[in-house]
Amino acid sequence: MKKFFRSLLAKYMLIIFLAIILLQLAYLIIAMFTMFGQSFQNSEADKNDTAMIVEEKWHEDANSMEHVNKEVIQNLFNKWKEDYPEAGMFWVNGNGRLAIEIDATEGLPLEWSTGETVKFIKERYDSDPFTVIAFAGEDESNGFIVLEVPRIIFSPPLSQLTEKYGVLLFFGVLAIILLFIIISFLFFRRIQKRLIQLQDAMELRDVDGLPIEVKVKKKDEIGQLELSFNQMVFEIRESRKREQEEEQLRRELIANLSHDLRTPLTKVRAQSYTIMKEDLSVEGKHAVKAIESSIANIDRLIENLMSYTLLMASKYKYAPKETDVTRFLREFIATWYPAFEKEGFEIDVSISSVGKWRIDPTWMGRILDNLFQNVLRHAKEGKYIGVKTESSIHSDAIIICDRGQGFQQESQEKGAGIGLTIVDRMINGMNLEWTINSKDNGTLIRIERFK
Structure with a gap:
């Protein structure tokens, strides 16, 4: 019962009840005027005579x-x-x-x-x-x-009163109705204001991107809604806290695993180097080379996993500066020439000046490393890589293309896609844009800086 009296329904029923009382009071006043008029006429020598x-x-x-x-x-x-x-x-x-x-x-x-x-x-x-x-x-x-x-x-007393006081009675009843309308308007306007405040609280976010709790002033239905909203915010915060703790544990696990995996990989690489010095058959030498290739792939995957974890945690060092991209590309491609020549690739480089970009050279180097590595791993059959630059009124672009089978075809060395995810994160982090156009006869990647 106490909860009912605190409710909005009880308050509005009280408003209706008061309105009914005021209307009854108005009718009572009219009746009193009528009785007064009747007694007055009777006392004045039967004025009600026909x-x-x-x-x-x-x-x-x-x-x-x-x-x-x-x-x-x-x-x-x-x-x-x-x-x-x-x-x-x-x-x-x-x-x-x-x-x-x-x-x-x-x-x-x-x-x-x-x-x-x-x-x-x-x-x-x-x-x-x-x-x-x-x-x-x-x-x-x-x-x-x-x-x-x-x-x-x-005329009857009521008609006489209407003739004399009709306007007054009309405006009196009208005032009561207007009073009821005004009180109802203020009542619902207050409800609307509280609901709008709750809506604003739902749209506002704190520094963590979470909703902000509202102050509960009353214990009516809207107050209960506000309490439920605050409870929801509390549960979201607790969930976010548990998620962050789990994320931290996952990062630590990945970091520890990466360190623990690199140690035996180093030993395996050293042992394979020792074995290569021995007098081996042709098949043995091929086997050792396959082992070394697998070790290199595993090491690269571990490095990508570490980089991805750091990027997701926003802990990968980012140091942007004005960089001559044309010179940077020439120097960087030179380091990859031996790898492509070893695999018999046709290397087509056409680099013109595209000015200075505000980038992190380490991030850009990591992006190009991943893209070139993908060409070596997934587009070997094309035996071609092209690196070009373009400049227009609206943008400057770096273009990397190959003649492989494209992303639609299954590759024997296809991974989990962490490398491209790292590329996407780093490009977006440097306020650049990129597109991939992959077909059966090759893939074209554009990295653009809009002016």
């Missing part, structure tokens, strides 16, 4: 006058004025003159002829104000007296 009763009473009082004079008529008018404050009255005497007038309609003629009288009666027939005309006393020569009463007093 028009017919008022007309009968007026004729009865007019006919009951024995001596008609100004004083008697004035007293009659005063009596009716007490009962009907809204009423207007006047007396036209036997000479056709307007003798007495109390709150009557403006513009009454002072002299009343037969035509004026008929015109007045015609205008007041079934109109507002309600008009009653009666002879003063029993003698018609005393003239006539007229009663003018607004028809609103014959």
